[in-house]
Amino acid sequence: MLLLGIDIGTSSVKVSVVDAETQKSISAAQYPDVESPIKSLHPGWAEQPPEMWWEQAQKAIALCHQKGNYHPADIAAIGIGYQMHGLVLVDKDQQVLRDSIIWCDSRAVEIGNKAFDAIGHEKSLSHLLNSPGNFTASKLAWVKANEPAVYEKIDKIMLPGDFIAMKLTGEITTSVSALSEGVFYDFVNNTLSKDVLDYFGFSKDLFPEIKPVFAEHGKVSAVVAEKLQLKPGIPVTFKAGDQPNNALSLNVLQPGEVAATAGTSGVIYGVSDELTYDPQSRVNSFAHVNYTEEQKRIGVLLCINGTGSLNRWAKNLFGASHSYVEMNDMAKSVKPGADGLRVLPFGNGAERMLNNKLVGVHFQHIDLNLHTHAHIFRAVQEGIACAFRYGLDIMRENGMSPSIIRAGKANLFLSDVFAQSFVDVTGVPVELYNNDGSVGAALGAGIGAAVFKTPSEAFRHAKPVQLIEPQGDMEDIYQEWKYLLQRQLEIE
CATH class of the missing domain: 3.30.420.40 (ATPase, nucleotide binding domain)
Known part of the structure; x- marks a missing residue:
């Protein structure tokens, strides 16, 4: 079938x-x-x-x-x-x-x-x-x-x-x-x-x-x-x-399980069995796919509006002659921290995790004698990873503390620089799977049509294709990035 x-x-x-x-x-x-x-x-x-x-x-x-x-x-x-x-x-x-x-x-x-x-x-x-x-x-x-x-x-x-x-x-x-x-x-x-x-x-x-x-x-x-x-x-x-x-x-369906995506927007999505909410509404709570009145399953969602869209913008402006694979290889040639170049990746509408402020994208500490296209590509991906850490800390404030995060091997997670930066700055290992949204929708159809007796049966063959564990310390880079963000929020 x-x-x-x-x-x-x-x-x-x-x-x-x-x-x-x-x-x-x-x-x-x-x-x-x-x-x-x-x-x-x-x-x-x-x-x-x-x-x-x-x-x-x-x-x-x-x-x-x-x-x-x-x-x-x-x-x-x-x-x-x-x-x-x-x-x-x-x-x-x-x-x-x-x-x-x-x-x-x-x-x-x-x-x-x-x-x-x-x-x-x-x-x-x-x-x-x-x-x-x-x-x-x-x-x-x-x-x-x-x-x-x-x-x-x-x-x-x-x-x-x-x-x-x-x-x-x-x-x-x-x-x-x-x-x-x-x-x-x-x-x-x-x-x-x-x-x-x-x-x-x-x-x-x-x-x-x-x-x-x-x-x-x-x-x-x-x-x-x-x-x-x-x-x-x-x-x-x-x-x-x-x-x-x-x-x-x-297969993120039960309390404590967490997924991430980094497509046009970036999302961390965790499941809770309580009617949980953030007092500042910086992260949002919705009924998950398996929510019922009897068995509460709430999806706690952190959204960053401009992740893949910023990477695309950087490609269009600075790497039009390069493929995304080539961009990622260029980013690899620059050491972590991009020689001081920092990027605030908030240029795609009001950011809920920043209390619905329109912050925009900001490049900080550009050195005209040092920074190249490769630095820009790395700094963009590191800036996006830092934004994920900022949002994950908000989720931690609200009781969501994942020991591992699952993600599809797609979009920005195809970049070794981004994937490792995400893990190093959050401190949380990531399991990558080959499934994507269209496969998930197909499996959901199978659950809805009772082809699978239980949702878990739809994932009995699911195995991660890669495990990424922390390798480096990005805490100093993140704290500097966070300081620059807070200073910008004061201006806004």
Whole structure:
């Protein structure tokens, strides 16, 4: 039996076809080869058209089929992972009303801050586990206040993965995990948050039917099935945001287990069995994929907005003639510490772990007679690693102290410089796995379709391909980096 996983990223869409028996990917494809554009009509804004994701998903599936490693008719279930927090609005005919306001858009920060004050800090944190901040609820409130003609036409609101499932099946559903990542869910009363809906004036009718993450979210329509060479009636049996889905792909499901990613954004994601929250809402808590009212599983998420995006920016400006592999080799030629060059990697919107401040990217201590492109490449990756340490220390304040972190061998973790810097500066070993978000979505589909009797059965063959342990001492480098950040925050 085959399972199809679709991962809707900010930069591209990746799909994998996984053999349920071996849990291995037998074919994978990505579209496009270059990074997808983000519209920024004003500073701090970030939008993408949902129809672009659907077009990319179809092309990625077609590319996967073209490899000839399987028969498309053998695919039995579909799972979807997706970029978190994006707001998608459709009318009663399921037509998109405006471009999606995506995760790194900062326009709704003040709206969320006012809601936090009005609802009350203690009540927001204890019931929502977060400040409304810059999440989906606040973005919807921005549309209501600034685009009333659009708001009046809304039939349903959804997240990016809900939209792709709708295009596949014609049905619109959501889950507790999805509602919690939008900060619409009350964990104490186990329902849509009356406080959020009343404060913003949202109708319950705007929200789709709530289903478990691992459940049928509709069946592929005959028209779509013919276009994608699939059997009509294949169920979509899993939908989750990219970080819960990435954690799933690494078998991070139980309390104390921790995953990390370093793609467009950087994330550390740990699982707790308590309704935990950060008093300053610098890290965020959402229902994990296996959350139930009876068995609490909360994903504690630290996000750094600009990790891979900063590495890409550095490549475009300083290494356009080099591949990422060549960039990483150049970075290796420079000793740890990059001869004093330091980088603050915060140039992709308001950073939640910095109390929603727009800090920007800063290069410090540039020596025109010493520093080369190789120094820049190393300093960028070390700066990103230091940002992870800063965030991990916040998680430690909130009771999350991992003894090991699991990550996919992808994106920045393909760089020996970054991976070793991450381990040396955090002091935590990292296990690398070959699984990625699209494989995780496929395995999630298998869990939702009861191909696997338990979630753990979906990972019975999972083994790390590499263990990275601390080798050097970056504490002095980190403390200097932290001092530079604190000085910049004072300016802000």
